[in-house]
Amino acid sequence: MLRTGLGLCFLLFISLALSAGAQTTDTIEKDSLKIDTNMLNRYRLFPQKNAIPVKNRPLQIQPEYLPVNLMDYKVSYWRKNITFALNFNQAAFSNNYAAGGVTSVALGSNFIYHIEYNKAPFSYVSELNLLYGKSKNKGQGARKTNDRIFFDNKWASQLSKHWFFFGSLSFESQFDKGYQYDPNNVNPPLLISDFMSPGYLTESIGFEYKPAKYFDLRLGTGTARQTFVSDTTIYRNNPGNYGVTPGKTFRNDIAFQIVAIFDKDIAKNMHFNARYDMFIPYQQPLSYVRHRFDAILAAKVNRLINVSINGTLLFDKNTSNSVQGTEGLSLGVLYKFP
Template sequence: MKKAILFVLVLFASASVFSQEGYEKMRNDLKKLDATHDSLLPKKYWTYTSLFGLSASQTAFVNWAAGGRNNIAVLSFIDFSATYEKRRFKWANDVKLALGGMYYTDSAGKKQGLQKTDDRIDLATSVGYEFKKHWFLTAIGGFRTQFLNGYNFPNDSVPISTFMAPGYANFSLGIEYAPVDYFSVYLSPVASKMTFVRDQRLADAGAFGVTAAVLDDNGNLIKHGLRFRNEIGAYFRVRFQKEIFKNIEMKTRLELFTNYAHNPQNIDVNFENIFTFKVNKWFQASLQWNLIYDDDIKIRDSKGRTGPRTQFKSVLGLGISYTLTNVKK
């Protein structure tokens, strides 16, 4: 009886060993099969990332002692990127669109007009060739403008900006250093910055740095202002985009430009910070800061003085959003 039990145990152990070896062999064969299958599939060169958001709020007052204005606020945005990478060639594209406003009504429900809180069209593309590991010879092009008229409230009858007034286009050729996917530094010694002012009234006033109209001593028009200005100079850019903490992503872009021919010491600055806080798949909060300084843009302050000013915008949003990341085709 003991011999029979011992025989059964030996037989079971042998079967277990052979089964384990068979399992390992089958798993290795499957891995080889998967690798062979993946190598036969066409390579995926495109990578897409996108973020869509919509937020809204409504405020109403009835016999409210502290005061206030009835309003409805809406903010929408699209942040889309598409990148093509094949061997040493890289083509990156970014689309940023935003539009938001606050609609005021009084206690009787009478319309008081729409005031913008955000308005943006920002398109960018870059083409790079990696001549050395992490180093690219890169050409960059970009375009920025807005959708709707802008006003200096409470004056809502005379626009101070509109679509393509201003409009900005840029082109540059330089060297880019990108050691990781989420960080890059770019420097161009040959860059062009083009300013468009489609509205002739604003062009005659010399808005956004274009040449103003020529008037006689009595204020009569002799020659209209130019609606286009081109500047040649140097361009520098730093980009960073990464999830710095769980469900918190930081996206930063710093752009500097200096005009070789006109006040090169006055550097144009465009600095943007965007923090996104993911609540769940559908709800997300975002915090945006945008700082701009352009010596050619003259701004009138509250005391009536006109001159270059540091521009700052902050936007805080909470609402429905959808993120699509790391989709390759």
């Protein structure tokens, strides 16, 4: 009996020991699983530094140009315009008109072709100005009232905001013969000018100052002018012969030239254009400095009708010892395109 009781006690003790060991193992396994879960959560929230090195490259953004089909637009650096003016004046008197007067007809015309090219830093300006007018009084022959051919070309390269280096070429003459008339109508008219008698060709290089679009100042430090008198008989009526030696047809002068141009709308429908030209020859005294001032003030009445007044002042000792001048007032048709 005693042996049997001891055996049962021994079996019971072993059973209790195995049960406690199983519970301990289960607790350790649960705790281990709990630790692993916490570690996973920790790594998920606070990831550790990667052991593999990774290079950080800066983000680069570049423009991507997409093809766009443009319409047929072209950039033009040229600007052109044409101005044509025609003035007509007429007066009629009966033979018995008490206040007196002379029947007369006068016609004047002006044609201007202007072209510009502007593409920085280069520019080119060309202008052709043609003037011609005649009047006819009863009992007298037709007489010129205006006659001029002027062709000016200028090339320029920009040096700074307002300064340019320029080269220019200009030509000046007239269309028709010019006469000096006897105020008493006793002596026949004397021929004193004609086409290319005189004629002027001027080449100039220098510096240009242009502070505004409407003002232009040229300083021609190197200027040459050729004077032509193709009619070798004009000196008989004009002893000065425009500075050309009688019997010859050509004279060349080296000079310093100043040209100032003002061209602006000074009021609504009113435009003012003025040009001053001073020519200082190096080979002659200062008394032979040539001054010429041309101005025209034009006011538009409507789209076609305009009123204009123009004038010229000239001092040139090669043609006269005193100041010469002309003035005209006209009402007529003016068309400008575009």
